[in-house]
Amino acid sequence: MPPDAEKWPPSYPPRTPPPPKRPVEPPRPERQGAEVIAVRPRARVRIANRRAGNWTYDxxxxxxxxxxxxxxxxxxxxLRSWGYGLPDQHPVAVITxxxxxxxxxxxxxxxxxxLADQDLDGQVVVLVLSHQRSGVPEDERLLREVTGLGAVAAGTEDGPEDGARRRWAVVEV
Incomplete structure (x- = not known):
């Protein structure tokens, strides 16, 4: 090598940084004329200090x-496994x-x-989710029928985030 030649450092060519592991999230579009609502991740429901059960049906x-x-x-x-001696036609079965x-x-x-047990009160809560948004508003006759069958309280609501219709009843056992 001639003495007047440039000496390049051993890191030539320059190293490029590695690409990011995840692509950068593009900015969310802003709606004009509409209020932007911040969406928080859905918190998982936790039932503490009570017995509970759940089932899914087709x-x-x-x-x-x-x-x-x-x-x-x-x-x-x-409920029988929890120690309640209930007949087959108990109001909780009919309401469910x-x-x-x-x-x-x-x-x-x-x-x-x-199903959730409120051990101190002798009451249970039965909650049924339809997992389907119904375009028809809930008929009040259902709630009157459920309270007529023996529920202490009953209600219904449409979930804003998932669209599932929730129906619930509190029943004495």
């Missing part, structure tokens, strides 16, 4: 006729079947039944 046409009876029997079996029938009528593919 509500397709082939299973819709047996789903309410299966859900009512599952709730009764769980009625709420599941209403969820099946929404037309979704599945329905979830959630």
């Amino acid at each position: 509500t397709g046409a082939w299973a819709a006729h047996s789903t309410p009876a299966r859900a009512a029997q599952a709730v009764l079996d769980r 079947a009625r709420l599941v029938r209403a969820a099946v009528a929404d037309g979704g593919r599945r329905a979830s039944v959630h």
